[in-house]
Amino acid sequence: MTTIKDVAKRAGVSTAVVSAVISGARGNVRMSEATRLRVEHAIRDTGYRVNHAAQSLRLSRSGVIAAVVPKIANPVFELAIRGMHAAAEEHGDVLLLADALWIEPGSHLMSRIVGTGMVDGVLLRSTQWGNETAEELTKRSIPYVILQNPRPDDSVSVWIDDAAGIGLAATHLLGLGHRRIALVGGPLVQIASSARLDGYRSALRAAGVRFDRSLIKQVGYEPPDLATATRELLGSARPPSALIVDNIVAASGAIAAILDLGLRIPDDLSIVVYQDLPAADTMRPAPSTVRMPVQQAGMRAYTTLRRMIDGRRVKSALVTRPAPKLIDRGSTAPYAG
Amino acid sequence: MTTIKDVAKRAGVSTAVVSAVISGARGNVRMSEATRLRVEHAIRDTGYRVNHAAQSLRLSRSGVIAAVVPKIANPVFELAIRGMHAAAEEHGDVLLLADALWIEPGSHLMSRIVGTGMVDGVLLRSTQWGNETAEELTKRSIPYVILQNPRPDDSVSVWIDDAAGIGLAATHLLGLGHRRIALVGGPLVQIASSARLDGYRSALRAAGVRFDRSLIKQVGYEPPDLATATRELLGSARPPSALIVDNIVAASGAIAAILDLGLRIPDDLSIVVYQDLPAADTMRPAPSTVRMPVQQAGMRAYTTLRRMIDGRRVKSALVTRPAPKLIDRGSTAPYAG
DNA sequence: TCGCAACGTCCTTGATCGTGGTCATGCCGC
DNA sequence: GCGGCATGACCACGATCAAGGACGTTGCGA
Structure with missing residues (x-):
């Protein structure tokens, strides 16, 4: 392996000069232009x-940031x-990407990246082991940012406006004349779901529609669970139209x-899906x-973490730009009564 | 941060003893049971x-392996x-997971992980920048394993039997009486696709069915491209039945x-999809x-790379277990035409 | 039985890995 | 002789390992 010494020898200078060239002369080392060129060569x-x-x-810093998400393959x-x-x-x-499944408490990965100085900080978007991990990080005083609605404690969060997003979906359907609008899916944990529910309720309230608890099914994110919940909703005495x-x-x-x-979409039932993907174009229907500005939230989470690591003061942040946008692919139709 | 010195001081021993305790006494340092317990405490x-x-x-080893895949979210x-x-x-x-998009030649990630000793080796499943990356790794003599059909050069590969997999699909359809079976999708690069094509042709040959070049559309892996190719196939004068x-x-x-x-599936057209996923259960149809033994191939690729890093001799390997298996979800029907 | 060397056990010392920053030194012009 | 600039020697960072030291035990001959 070539080291800084080899370079120094070849350039006929000391290692300090080479180091200064690499880092852009951050120390008090000065050098002539000719020397710098010789070193770069x-x-x-x-x-x-x-x-x-x-x-x-x-x-004492690695330049590596760990990012923990519940499921890597989630688009x-x-x-x-x-x-x-x-x-x-x-x-x-x-x-350094990690699936939350990989970092269950006591796992090898967890102990390798936490406390060994392998990473400078952690971006945590994890429902599964989120709390244990956050505690561990706090204990070892490793900076971390949570990509999710803020928690009651004083940890730093970056999140998107789920309320506004769900609210936009509801408003769109209400504008088409729908009154019985079901909400299915969504997290099982309390904090995040309440934001979504809030958005839904505010939209209904703004349109003067009464809230019906039976149209809400918070069953998590597993497709089979959503299938079951949807069947129940549609099989009920007064099924939703959207x-x-x-x-x-x-x-x-x-x-x-x-x-x-x-049932046919949108003839028999209108649907709006929260969160957009390029792949939505080839789904049928x-x-x-x-x-939602998911990518922007990721960037913001990183920059926030970076500031923390650099010892600057940071605050939790809600990412609102670009604003939530409804992408119409024709899965909704006016209420037909 | 607590260092080995702190531990040594607390246990009343030298750092060498602590090191030996941690590593399970791999060096020439012996210690009494009492000392070991004191250190562990x-x-x-x-x-x-x-x-x-x-x-x-x-x-001079980090215990970190980089894994480069074309698209992280690909299930x-x-x-x-x-x-x-x-x-x-x-x-x-x-x-250390990386999306191939992240390592385009000259990218920051690429130069950070290659040659700096940050990783001990690389698992490479990449079509996009595969060749450049492989060359760079060879030049810097960093061990790597390619997760794909072997290339002409002498690099080490681990791969699955695409020919057998596609062959199994074809055999299943042939067994149902289909004779005009189209093959759509698949890589654009030559080497891998020929294995798939071989599997297809062998199955046809074994069933005594003539190969028809016009039923093959190798258009890559983008859904829109597959949509176009499929439309062309089905709109042709003599469309396939499967x-x-x-x-x-x-x-x-x-x-x-x-x-x-x-068209209805399987009434009007039978289809078999290469590669299986848990999510296939909730796709409609x-x-x-x-x-295919994809997960096993991943394990095998790692163990192969590990052996390379440890300086042992390794060979490219075809992962055949568990054997390819057809999961019937009812998207195929006997030929009715 | 005693003395001394040889040996074994348990542990410490010091060098080392490659970088980066501090500080001293040398040199130049004035 | 002095200020300022360019440069290089040196040490710390934390862990590991080869070399070796301290101490006790054993073997053996006198």
């Missing part, structure tokens, strides 16, 4: 790369990850249930969706 | 964790990643095209699929 010739271990050891999280990655790349950090599905990853379950009952 | 009391940077620097790759992760976790390694779709992630494109044409 030597770096190119030898293909020298800074040794990551030595650098982290010396600086909505992929958007968030893409945002985090873009921001990290720009700053020069590397993202459906808001939270969210797009599990929507296949709801859609399957609808088609299995012989193609669902109208609400597009 | 001190480690527990202080919550000490080995500093990753210092350890990597000293041992088939997720299976492979899960296999890699399980195997890595068992050995004590950490996986369709093999490669693969499940892009299958939505083909299925959308079929439904858009007003639910496709019959061919399940």
Whole structure:
């Protein structure tokens, strides 16, 4: 392996000068232009790369950020990850992705990345082991940002406006004349779901429609669970004429249930799906969706974490831009009575 | 941060003893049972964790493996990643996941993980920048394993039997009496696609059916491309009665095209999709699929790479167990024409 | 039985990995 | 002789390991 010494020898200078060239002369080391060029030439010739271990050891920072999401293959999280990655790349950090399943308490990965200095901070979008992980991080005083509605404690969060998103879906359907609008899916945990429910209720209230608790099914994100919940809703005495599905990853379950009952979309039932994906275009029926600034939230979460690591003060933040947008793919129709 | 020195001081021994306790006395240092217990106690009391940077620097190995896949959110790759992760976790390694998009030549991530000693090796399942990356790795003599059909060069590969998988799909349809079976999707690059094509042709040959080039559409993995190809096939003068779709992630494109044409599955057209996923159960229509040992291939790729890193001799390997299996979800019917 | 060397056990010391920052030194012009 | 600039020697970062030291035990010959 070529080290900084090899480069120094080749350029005929000391290692301090090479170090200064690499870092853009951040110390008090000055050098002539000629020297700098000679060093840069030597770096190119030898293909020298800074040794990551030595650098982290010396600086006590690794330039690696861990990102923990509940499920890596979830395309909505992929958007968030893409945002985090873009921001990290720009700053020069590397993202260490982990599925929440991998970091269950006591897992090897958890103990390898926490407390060993392997990562400078953690981006946490995890429902599963979120609390245990957050506690562990706090105990070891490792900076972290939670990608989710803020929790009661004083940890830092970055989140998107679920209330506004669900509210937009409801408003769209109300505008088409629907009055019995069901809401199916969504998290089982209390905090986040209440935001979604709030958005739904506010939209109804604004339209002067009475809230009916029986039209709400918060059953989590597993397609089979959504299928069951959807069947129950549609099989009830007074079925809804429209459906808001939270969210797009599990929507296949709801859609399957609808088609299995012989109902047509949007003729017999209008549906709007919360969260948008490029893949929605090739789903059949193609669902109208609400597009949220997920990628932007990922970027914001990273920049917030970066500021924390740099010792600057940060606040939790709600990401509202671009504003939620309804993407119409024709899965909704005016209420036909 | 607590270091090995703190632990040593607390236990009243030198750092070398602590190091020996941690590593299970791999060096030439012996100690009494009492001393070992005292040290272990001190480690527990202080919550000490080995500093990753210092350890990597000293041992010149990081215990981190990079895994590069074309698209992280691809659920088939997720299976492979899960296999890699399980195997890595068992050995004590950490996986650094990267989307191929992130490592385009000259990207920051690429230069950070290659040549800096940040990772001990790379698992490469990448079509996009695969060649450039492989070259770079070879140049820097970083061990890597390619998760794909072997290439002409002498790099190490681990792959699954695409020929057998596609062959199984074809055989199933042939057994139902179909004679005009189309094959749509699949990679655009030559090497892998020929294996798939071989499987298809062998199955036809075994059944005494003539190969018809016009029934093959190798158009890559984008759903819209599959939709177009499927429309062309079904709109031709002599349309197929059955369709093999490669693969499940892009299958939505083909299925959308079929439904858009007003055709019913399996009444008007039988389809089998290559590669299986849990999510296939909630797709509508639910496709019959061919399940491949993808996760096992991921594990095998990791263990192979691990052996390379440890300096042992390895060979490319075809993962055949469990054997490809056809999962019947009712999307195929006997030939009625 | 005693003395001394040889040996074994348990542990410590010090060098080392590659970087980065501090500080001292040398040199130049004035 | 002095200020300022360019440069290089040196040490710390934390963990590991080879070398070796302290101490006790054993073996063996006198």
